Amino acid sequence: MSRLWDKGAPLDQRVLRFTAGEDHGLDNRLVAYDVRASIAHAEMLHECGLLARAELDAIRDGLNELAAAHARGEWSVTLELEDGQTALETLLTQKIGTAGARLHAGRSRNDQVLTALRLYLRDAVEQLAEGAHHVAGVLDALASDQGAIALPGYTHMQQAMPSSVALWAQGFAAEIRDDIDGLRHSHRRINKNPLGSAAGYGTPNLPVQRERTRTKLAFPANHEPVTAVQLSRGKAEAEVLFQVTLLLQDLGRLASDLLLFYTREFGFVELPDAFTTGSSIMPQKRNPDVFELVRGRTATAQACLVEVLGITAKLPSGYQRDLQLIKAPLFRSIDIALESLDIMAAALPNVRFRPDRIRLDDDIHAAAEANELVAKEGIPFREAYKRVGAKVRRPE
Amino acid sequence: MSRLWDKGAPLDQRVLRFTAGEDHGLDNRLVAYDVRASIAHAEMLHECGLLARAELDAIRDGLNELAAAHARGEWSVTLELEDGQTALETLLTQKIGTAGARLHAGRSRNDQVLTALRLYLRDAVEQLAEGAHHVAGVLDALASDQGAIALPGYTHMQQAMPSSVALWAQGFAAEIRDDIDGLRHSHRRINKNPLGSAAGYGTPNLPVQRERTRTKLAFPANHEPVTAVQLSRGKAEAEVLFQVTLLLQDLGRLASDLLLFYTREFGFVELPDAFTTGSSIMPQKRNPDVFELVRGRTATAQACLVEVLGITAKLPSGYQRDLQLIKAPLFRSIDIALESLDIMAAALPNVRFRPDRIRLDDDIHAAAEANELVAKEGIPFREAYKRVGAKVRRPE
C-alpha cells in the first residue's frame, strides 16, 4: 500500500509504526466526518470550476459508499493505510480512478483532519450535553420521589444545618446543568471552518472559495486568517476537555457523597445488588465499585486536559506533528465521560435513601435558633450566636 | 485580638498560623469588594426590617471609611486579624459598636467570601480582556507597519509556503481575540449571586431577600439552589484559570517564535537593548529574557489550573476548608497573566523584522506551482504534486 507522500524513498517500517502510532485505530471514528467534509470540499471544487460534474458525482458516490461500507464494518483504517485521510484517498482512487486524485486540490491533510475533528466534536459535545441532561433529569426525579426526606447539611464534613434529599439532589442537578452550558459554549471555539487554510498558508493560485464549504458544513464563520487555524490546534479540544473535567468533577463529588452515605457508619442509602460487586475473599461484602470508578475518573479527565495543554505548550507556530497526539487524550476523555454519564443515569434511580437511618443532630438547628432570636428579639446576630452557643456547647 | 468564632478555648498559635496560611496577605485585594458586598447585604437587611436606618448608616459609613483607609494603606489584613472577613467585622465593631455585630445576620463567611471573590473576578476578567485587547492591537499595528515583509510559512519547523509578517502577526492577534472571548464567557460562571446561601443551606427563620442583593450587586441571577453555591466553588475560578492558560499558551508560542527568529541563525528580528539583558561572563551577549520568561509562564498558568482542579476534586459536597487554598493559585495566575500582557504590549512594538536577513527557500513555491498546474492544465492534483516533486526533490 503506497502512502500519499511516499516519493520512492525506502521507508523504515519502524518509523511508520512509530509515526502512525495509534492513529489508524483512532481515525475510525472520524471516517464519516471526513467523508462529509470531503464531499463539501469536492462540491466547492466543482462550483469553482476545478472539478467536472461527473468527477464530483463519482467522488460523492465513492465516498458515500466507502462511508457506508465502513459503517458496516467492511473495512477499517489499518496501520498499512496509515491514517484516516490517507486511507480514504487511497481507497477512493482505487474505486473511482483518476477523479480521486483530484480531490486533494486546494486542501492539505492539516485542514482536512481538523475539519473532520471539528465536525466530530460538534456531535460529541451534543452527546455529552444530552448525557448530562439525562443525569440532571434523574436527579430531579430523585428530588421529586425522595426529596422530602430530611438530610443533614454538612460543612467541613460536620453536620451543620438541616437540609433534605431534594436540596442535595437539586444542588448537583443545577451544577450539572451549568456544566452543560459550559460544554455548549465550547461550540464557539469548535465552530469555525478550517477548510481553505490548507497547510496553514492558504491555497495560492487556486480559486478556492471558503465561504462555500463554510455554508455546506454549517460553520457560522470561516477561521481567519489562515495562519490562525493551525495556531488554534488544541484550543477547542482543550476547551471541550476542560468542560468535561468540570462535569466529571461534579459527578465524582456526587459519587464521593454517595460513597460516604453508603458506609455502614452513615448508612443513609441502600444500593441494589446489581450496582454493587462482591469481594474475592469476604463473602459478606457488597462494594459500591461503580461510584468508586466514577470518582476515580476525575483524575483521568484532568490528565487528558493536562496532556493536551502540554502537547501544544511552547511550540513555535505552524503545524507540527506533535499535534497528532491530541486525538488520543481527547477521545479518551470524551468516552469516559459518556460512559460515566450513562452509568450514573442508570445507578441514581436505584439509590434509596433510608429515613430510618438518617439522624440529624439536635444542635443542627443552632443557627436557625440564633436567627430566630435576631428576628424576634431584635438582638444583634453576634449576641444571638453567643447565647445559643453557650447553650449547645459540648462540655470540654 | 479575638477571633469571631473563638469561644474561649485556648487556640494554639501554630494552628492559627497554619490555618490562616497566606490568607491575610491574599485577602487584601478583596477588602474593597467585601465592603461593597457587605453594604449591599446591610441595605437588604434594612429593607427587610432587620436593621434600623441609623444602624445601616453607621455600617455603611464605617465600611466606606475602612475601605478608604485600607486603600490609603493605613491598615491591612494581618495574621492577627486572621482573614479579610474577620478583619472587617472586628474593625467595624470597634468603630461603630453594636451595629457592627448585627451585620452578619443572614450570611455566613462562606457566601460572604464567595461574593467578594466573584466581584473581584468580574473586574479581573475585564482587566485581562483589556490587557489582551491591547496586545492584539499592538500585533495589528505590527502587521500594518511591517506586514509587507515576506516571511516563510513553516510546518514541522521547515519552510513550507510563503507567508508574511502580516499573516504571522494577524494569526496571533486573531487567536488572542478568541481568548478574550473565552475569558468574557467565564462571566457566565462568575455572575451568580451567592448571598443568601449562607453556609450553603440558606437562612432559616430570617426573611432574607436574595433578589435585593442580586440587584444591588448587578448579578444577572441568584445562584440556586443554595446547595449549588458551595458545590460550585472552584468552578468559576477554574474557568478563569483555564481561559488564562489558553491566553498564556498563545503568548508563550508567540514568544517561542520570536526566540527562534532572534537566534543568530535565523536572524529575522532585532530587539532593542532595553528589552534584552546581559550575561555575567559573556560580554558580547544580549539575551531575550523577556520572551523566555513569557514562554516559561505557560507552565505556571497550567500549574495554577491543575492546583485548583486538584483542590476540589473528589471532595464531598458542602463547604470544606480546603477551598480556602483556591485563592493563592487563582491570584497568582491572574497576576502573571496581567504582567505578561503588559510586558508583551511594551515589547512587541520594539520588534524589528529584518528583510535583509529573511530568505525564502526556492522550493517554497512548490505547492503553489502544483496548484497552478491544476488550475491551468486541469490535471489532477496528485499528478501535479508528483510532477513538481520530481523537479524540486533534493538529490539523495
Add this chain to the structure above:
Amino acid sequence: MSRLWDKGAPLDQRVLRFTAGEDHGLDNRLVAYDVRASIAHAEMLHECGLLARAELDAIRDGLNELAAAHARGEWSVTLELEDGQTALETLLTQKIGTAGARLHAGRSRNDQVLTALRLYLRDAVEQLAEGAHHVAGVLDALASDQGAIALPGYTHMQQAMPSSVALWAQGFAAEIRDDIDGLRHSHRRINKNPLGSAAGYGTPNLPVQRERTRTKLAFPANHEPVTAVQLSRGKAEAEVLFQVTLLLQDLGRLASDLLLFYTREFGFVELPDAFTTGSSIMPQKRNPDVFELVRGRTATAQACLVEVLGITAKLPSGYQRDLQLIKAPLFRSIDIALESLDIMAAALPNVRFRPDRIRLDDDIHAAAEANELVAKEGIPFREAYKRVGAKVRRPE
C-alpha cells in the same frame, strides 16, 4: 461465565462493562506474572500444610499450561472473563477441578494483583533501563564519530561559548544515564512482597508464611505491616512514571535540539529520508516527524504521572476500586517510553552533522578572551569583562 464473587444476584451487563473497563485488555500483560506469583503462593500453601502435594502439582501444571497457551495466543483475557485474576482462577478450575478452588486461600485479589504488577514492573524497569542504556551508547558513538565537529554552545538560544558535537552528545548521554540510575532506584519501592497482606488486613486463622513467598519471588523484603500494602498503591507506580517522565523530558529536549538544528536556517544536521516523511501538498518537503513525536510525548508522560497521582490523592486508606484505574496510564507511559527509546536509538546514528554549515560567531570567544586577560594580566574579571565587552559590543 460466572464471576468469582457473583453470589446469584443478577448483574447488570452495563455495570460489568463499566467496572471491568479496559481491564481485560490490560491484564493480558500480567498473566505470566500472575502465574508465577500464583505458583509461589501455591507452593507456600503446600509447605504450610494447606495444599496436598498432588493438588500443588495440578495447580502448577495447570497454571504453567495456561501461561504457555496464553503466550501462544490461544486465549486472552476477555470481558466475559472480567479480569486477569478471575480469568486464571476460572480457567484453572475448569481444567483441574476442585484443587483450583483451593488456590485463593490466604490471598485476596488485592495482594494478588499487586504482586503480579510488581513482578511486571521489575521487568519493565529493566527493559526501560536497557533501552535508555542503548540510546546513551548511541550518543557515545555519535560523540566518538563526529565529536570533533565544532558546535556553538548556546545560552538563551544565543551563541554563547564554543562547544562541540562531543560535548553536546555527551551531555545528553550523561543525563540519560542519570535517568537510568533514577529508574533503577525505583526498585526500592517496587521490591516489597505484598503476598500475605490479602485484602490489606492479613489472613486470620490461616498459618500463612509470607517469608516463603518472599524468597520464592526474590523480594528483598515483605511489605509490612499489612495495612501499608494497599496504602502504598500508586506510589511505586508513580515513582516509575516520574522517572520515565524525566527520561522522556531528556529525550524530548534532545529532539528539540535536533528539530532546531534541522531547520533550513540552522542547517546543522542532515537526516536520511527513511527518518523523515513527506507532505500531502508540498512536494519539496521532508519532515522530521519522528523527533516531533518524541518531543510531543513529553506531555503524555507527564499526563500519565498526573493521572496516577490524581487517582490516589485524598482517598481514605484501604483498598478502593479507583486503584484499578492506575494500570492504564502506567502501561501507556511505559510503552511510549520503550517505543521512543527504540526509535531514538535507530534515528540518532543517522544524524549527520554538517561542518560546512555550522558557523560560530566571532564573538563567541569573548568569555575566553576575558579569562585570558585575567590569567595573563592578573586584572580582575570584571575589568577584563568590561574591556572585552567594549571591543565586541555591537554598535547601537
Add this chain to the structure above:
Amino acid sequence: MSRLWDKGAPLDQRVLRFTAGEDHGLDNRLVAYDVRASIAHAEMLHECGLLARAELDAIRDGLNELAAAHARGEWSVTLELEDGQTALETLLTQKIGTAGARLHAGRSRNDQVLTALRLYLRDAVEQLAEGAHHVAGVLDALASDQGAIALPGYTHMQQAMPSSVALWAQGFAAEIRDDIDGLRHSHRRINKNPLGSAAGYGTPNLPVQRERTRTKLAFPANHEPVTAVQLSRGKAEAEVLFQVTLLLQDLGRLASDLLLFYTREFGFVELPDAFTTGSSIMPQKRNPDVFELVRGRTATAQACLVEVLGITAKLPSGYQRDLQLIKAPLFRSIDIALESLDIMAAALPNVRFRPDRIRLDDDIHAAAEANELVAKEGIPFREAYKRVGAKVRRPE
C-alpha cells in the same frame, strides 16, 4: 544601583521588574549558601594562583560579614539588587573594593546559582526527612498508647476485616518512612558539583580545578560533562518535589481518614478544641480545619511538581531564562511540606480514639471464618467462602 551586566544601555524599569520577578524575595533563603559556595570558589581561585592570599582573606571576611548581617536582618535582597548573586557581588565590591571584582573569574551566574540551590536542597531534604521522621514517631506513639483499640479494616470504604488503631497508625508510619527513604535518595541527583561548568561550557583559558570546590563543598562527584549541568536543571528539583508529593499524599490520606473518623456518624475520634475552629454562624460547630488543609495541600504539592516539569519541558539544551521560574514552586512545596509535617506532629498526639463509639460489624469476621473452615475442615477456600456467604448474606 548598577547591575553587573548593565553595559550602559538604558534599561526599562518594567523589564527589570518583569525579569527579576519574585527573585529578590526568593533569593534571601539562598544567601548563606551562596556565601559558602563563593568562599569555596575563592579558595580554589587562590589555590590555582588566580587570587592573592590577601584578596582571598578580604573576600572571605567580607562574605562572612555580609552573611551574618543578612542573618541579622540588616539587609535583604531587593528589587534594586535584582537577585541574590548580583546583590552579593555588588555589596562585596562596595565593602572590599577591587578584590570583589575578582571573585567572578571562572564561574557564571549559571553555576553559581545552581550550587547555592543544591546546597540549600541538601539541607531542605534533611529538614523534610526529620519532619517526616517526627510524624512517623508520633504515629508509633499513637500505636503504642491506643493501639489495642479495635478498628474496622475498610476496603471500598466498607467494613471488611478486623483491624486496630495499631495497624492503622503503623501502616501510615511505614509509608511515611518509605517517603523519607525516597527523599534521601534524591540526594543522588542533588549531590553533584556544578562549579566549574560556568555558563555550561566550562572555563577556557582559566586553570580552574573543579575537584577542589567539590571537596570543599562535600559533593561526592563533579557534574560531568559541563554540558550536562544546565541540561539537568529542574531534574533534582523535580525529584525532590515528586518525593514531597508522595509524602504529602500520604499525609493527605491520613487526614482523609481522620476527617471520616471525626464525622458525627463515625464518631471514632475526638479532637481537642485547640485543633478545631469555630463557625461564623453555627455556634455548635467545631471544625477540623487543620486536617482539611493538610488534605487540600495534596493538590498544591502536585501542582508545584507539574509546574517544574512544565518549565523545562521541550526546551532546547543550554541555559534558558525560563529556568529561573523553578525556584518559586520548589520553595513553595518545600515550605508547605514542612508546615504540614509540623502541624501533623502537633495534632496527632491529640487525637483520641473512642472505643465506646467504634463498632465492628458482626459480619466482619466472615473471611476469618472461611479461613478457619479451610484450616480445620480442609475444604477448598471457594467452598468455605460460599458456605459463610450463605450465612451472612443480607436478605434481598
